[in-house]
Amino acid sequence: MTPDLRVRIGPLELKNPVMPASGTWGVGPEDPGLFDVAQLGAVVTKTLMIGPREGNAPLRVVETPAGMLNSVGLPSHGLDAWLEEVLPDLRALDTVRVASLGGHAAREFVAAIRAVDEAGGVDAYELNLSCPNLGRRVLIAEDEGLLAEVVAACRAATARPLIAKLSPNVLDMAAFARTAEEAGADAVTVANTLRAMAIDTETRRPLLGTVQGGISGPAVRPIIVWRVWEVSRAVRVPVVAAGGAADARDAVEFLLAGATAVQFGTVNFVNPLAMRDAVDGLRDYCLRHGVARVADLVGAARPAAHASPSGRAAR
Amino acid sequence: LSAVVRPGGVPGRLLGEARVVEQRRPGGGYLGLVVRSPDVAAAARPGQFAMLRAWPGWDPLLPRPFSFARLDPERGTCEFLYRVVGRGTELLARLQPGDPVTVLAPLGEPFPLPERGRIALVGRGLGIAPLIAVADLASGRGLAVDAYLSARQADHVPGLDALRATCDDVFVQADDRPGRHPLATGHLEEELERRRYAAAYTCGSRRLAVALQRLQALHGFRAWVSLETHMACGFGACRACVWPVRCGDEPAGGGAPVHLVRTCLEGPAFPLERVVYEP
Numbered sequence: 001m002t003p004d005l006r007v008r009i010g011p012l013e014l015k016n017p018v019m020p021a022s023g024t025w026g027v028g029p030e031d032p033g034l035f036d037v038a039q040l041g042a043v044v045t046k047t048l049m050i051g052p053r054e055g056n057a058p059l060r061v062v063e064t065p066a067g068m069l070n071s072v073g074l075p076s077h078g079l080d081a082w083l084e085e086v087l088p089d090l091r092a093l094d095t096v097r098v099a100s101l102g103g104h105a106a107r108e109f110v111a112a113i114r115a116v117d118e119a120g121g122v123d124a125y126e127l128n129l130s131c132p133n134l135g136r137r138v139l140i141a142e143d144e145g146l147l148a149e150v151v152a153a154c155r156a157a158t159a160r161p162l163i164a165k166l167s168p169n170v171l172d173m174a175a176f177a178r179t180a181e182e183a184g185a186d187a188v189t190v191a192n193t194l195r196a197m198a199i200d201t202e203t204r205r206p207l208l209g210t211v212q213g214g215i216s217g218p219a220v221r222p223i224i225v226w227r228v229w230e231v232s233r234a235v236r237v238p239v240v241a242a243g244g245a246a247d248a249r250d251a252v253e254f255l256l257a258g259a260t261a262v263q264f265g266t267v268n269f270v271n272p273l274a275m276r277d278a279v280d281g282l283r284d285y286c287l288r289h290g291v292a293r294v295a296d297l298v299g300a301a302r303p304a305a306h307a308s309p310s311g312r313a314a315r
Numbered sequence: 316l317s318a319v320v321r322p323g324g325v326p327g328r329l330l331g332e333a334r335v336v337e338q339r340r341p342g343g344g345y346l347g348l349v350v351r352s353p354d355v356a357a358a359a360r361p362g363q364f365a366m367l368r369a370w371p372g373w374d375p376l377l378p379r380p381f382s383f384a385r386l387d388p389e390r391g392t393c394e395f396l397y398r399v400v401g402r403g404t405e406l407l408a409r410l411q412p413g414d415p416v417t418v419l420a421p422l423g424e425p426f427p428l429p430e431r432g433r434i435a436l437v438g439r440g441l442g443i444a445p446l447i448a449v450a451d452l453a454s455g456r457g458l459a460v461d462a463y464l465s466a467r468q469a470d471h472v473p474g475l476d477a478l479r480a481t482c483d484d485v486f487v488q489a490d491d492r493p494g495r496h497p498l499a500t501g502h503l504e505e506e507l508e509r510r511r512y513a514a515a516y517t518c519g520s521r522r523l524a525v526a527l528q529r530l531q532a533l534h535g536f537r538a539w540v541s542l543e544t545h546m547a548c549g550f551g552a553c554r555a556c557v558w559p560v561r562c563g564d565e566p567a568g569g570g571a572p573v574h575l576v577r578t579c580l581e582g583p584a585f586p587l588e589r590v591v592y593e594p
Contacts, residue, residue, distance in 0.1 A: 023552075023553070023554075024548075024552055024553065025552055026551055026552045029551060029580065030550065030551035030552050030580065032328050032330075032419070032550040032552075033328060034328065034330050046552075046554075054574065054575050055554065055557070055575060058544070058545070058555075058557060058558075058575075059545060060545075060554065060555045060557070061545060061546075061547045061553065061555035063375060063376055063377050064376075065374050066372075066373035066374045066376055067373075067376060068376055068377065068547060070547075070553070070555070072553070072554050072555065075554055075557075075575065217373070217376055218373040218376075219373075246373070266376070268548065268552065269377060269378075269547040269548035269549075269552070269553055270368070270373075270376060270377060270378065271417075272330060272419065272548075272550065273330060
């Protein structure tokens with residue numbers, strides 16, 4: 001028996017649930033060329049901002065225990081350069097091609113969608129509504145009104161699937177996920193990085209050039225597993241997990257929590273073969289557990305073991 | 316390492332496990348990690364670098380970048396010079412012969428070498444590491460090489476023996492032995508009165524690089540710098556390792572726009588006159 005690894009995100013069929021998180025894997029010259037990315041369920045680009053941006057001043061990355069902070073700030077060559085430099089390499093890929101789009105307001109997202117739709121070669125958009133490193137206090141994905149407005153504007157602009165990338169820096173992520181769903185998102189990504197900071201105790205200065213940034217990597221995984229669990233119970237649209245997945249075991253954990261697909265981010269910097277290995281590992285897991293279709297694992301976590309009615313662990 | 320070819324047939328980077336051959340301890344706190352990896356030793360060029368990781372689990376998380384100090388395609392080995400500065404290098408320093416190291420290489424743009432003539436190497440401390448590999452390759456191709464080195468201790472100049480074997484002249488400026496010149500470029504400035512260089516290469520000191528920019532402007536030789544920055548991935552994806560560089564077709568002094576450029580992919584070797592050193 002060969003396990004069926006296919007999953008569906010709205011109208012899209014992915015050959016497996018594994019894809020890179022935006023900004024951690026590139027097409028063309030940024031692809032380290034160690035395996036064929038067409039083996040992945042999808043490829044997600046670095047976020048396109050329509051106006052050219054330098055990004056934030058260094059230091060942009062700080063290592064922390066089992067994780068890292070980043071404050072890269074979405075450097076982008078802008079829309080025209082993206083269409084010329086990134087799109088041809090993206091279009092050539094034989095898998096689901098997801099363009100990550102960013103912006104400061106709905107009109108920037110809509111302008112990018114119109115231009116990319118017209119050029120063709122992209123199967124879906126991930127709306128990066130939650131980058132913590134743009135120098136704004138409140139992100140689009142942290143204000144329900146803004147979130148609804150931007151997603152609805154994008155929904156009106158394209159028939160292609162929209163995946164809203166949400167912020168974990170809110171108390172009630174489920175409410176924000178429902179807002180995105182009601183505004184027309186076909187799926188939600190849970191989640192962007194968590195706001196975080198580190199200080200050099202010798203110099204007494206913040207390590208990141210922008211003081212604060214976002215943390216990612218294995219250190220945050222349990223937080224995002226819970227967020228996926230919380231959000232997937234609140235919406236009908238598929239949840240794409242993003243939060244420290246490093247191998248097939250982690251991908252299974254996210255699927256069991258309720259994710260339909262799993263993005264691999266920081267681990268790509270540690271092991272550029274992690275995504276390929278995770279696809280193989282998912283197949284092995286399914287064989288070992290007699291799972292015919294990986295989609296059967298979605299939300300299939302069982303009740304907690306040994307839980308007594310009072311909530312205390314049974315002896 | 317297994318040879319991996321980029322889809323489409325373009326040779327890609329190599330990723331795999333190499334074995335430690337030797338952990339050299341030349342003194343002064345410097346270490347030389349020699350690993351056996353015939354594919355990398357054959358493919359890599361001076362100025363390029365490798366990402367190394369030699370511990371299980373996620374802490375420390377990221378691999379560490381090291382430039383190639385020696386490349387020996389005949390023995391199939393590469394050497395990386397380093398000091399213990401943090402947890403990653405502390406773990407590397409514990410490696411014994413036979414231990415595995417995960418290597419992703421070769422990465423980045425190498426130093427271009429001229430066809431003929433004389434070249435100058437200007438380096439300080441561990442920044443001398445990639446210059447040793449330049450001297451090996453250049454002297455093997457029949458180029459004349461001089462080295463202008465700077466270090467904290469005169470008795471512990473990284474790569475001094477290797478450079479004495481490959482260079483015509485080696486000048487050393489050590490912090491603990493004040494000489495005629497406060498900077499190693501002082502010797503170069505003196506020698507520029509009688510020697511012509513087809514190219515100069517520098518790494519390891521912003522002060523030396525800025526001094527070399529001035530000499531380059533005065534004497535009109537080509538010069539290249541290898542930039543050392545904090546990296547996460549080493550292959551262009553994370554955009555952590557940026558440095559301000561004058562880009563485009565305009566000459567460096569003639570209005571070329573300054574952009575934050577990745578040292579891992581567009582560099583680490585850059586034309587020196589294009590690199591911006593903010594005061």
